[in-house]
Amino acid sequence: MILSQQKNSHKSNHKFLTFTHFLYNMSKPAFNKSQQQDIAKERIKILFEEAEKTFSKNKNLANRYVTLARKIAMKTKTKIPPELKRKFCKHCYSYLQPGINSRTRTRNGKVIISCLDCKNFMRIELKKKNEQTKNIPGRKSKSKI
Numbered sequence: 001m002i003l004s005q006q007k008n009s010h011k012s013n014h015k016f017l018t019f020t021h022f023l024y025n026m027s028k029p030a031f032n033k034s035q036q037q038d039i040a041k042e043r044i045k046i047l048f049e050e051a052e053k054t055f056s057k058n059k060n061l062a063n064r065y066v067t068l069a070r071k072i073a074m075k076t077k078t079k080i081p082p083e084l085k086r087k088f089c090k091h092c093y094s095y096l097q098p099g100i101n102s103r104t105r106t107r108n109g110k111v112i113i114s115c116l117d118c119k120n121f122m123r124i125e126l127k128k129k130n131e132q133t134k135n136i137p138g139r140k141s142k143s144k145i
């Protein structure tokens, strides 16, 4: 009795599983998640390179590259590398070119990037290995020039 019930439930379960499996396969991308993120990172990098190239000629196009890179990052849940995060304004998402539409300053171990387009600024904390030497006063300033 129990055995037949189990068999039955197994049967209907199997049907359900093949159906969901079918659906899953339909939406499943050709690459697995980490591969997809690797591709996404590569594309983001390329887009920022393109943005850098076109910025002097066409600022709007550069901004569109940034938007596209952000969309790819969001879609694939990929983090934009920190060195590229500094290259666009997180408020107005415009591509930032130091000396032209952005200003970079360091203060108290933080990088402050101000966007001249929207007059907002963002702070980036420097996280480096010299955190340990930071605790020892008067040591790092001389060794770091």
Ligand SMILES: [Zn+2]
Pocket (backbone or CB within 6 Å): 089, 090, 091, 092, 093, 094, 115, 116, 117, 118, 119, 120
């Ligand atoms: Zn801005």
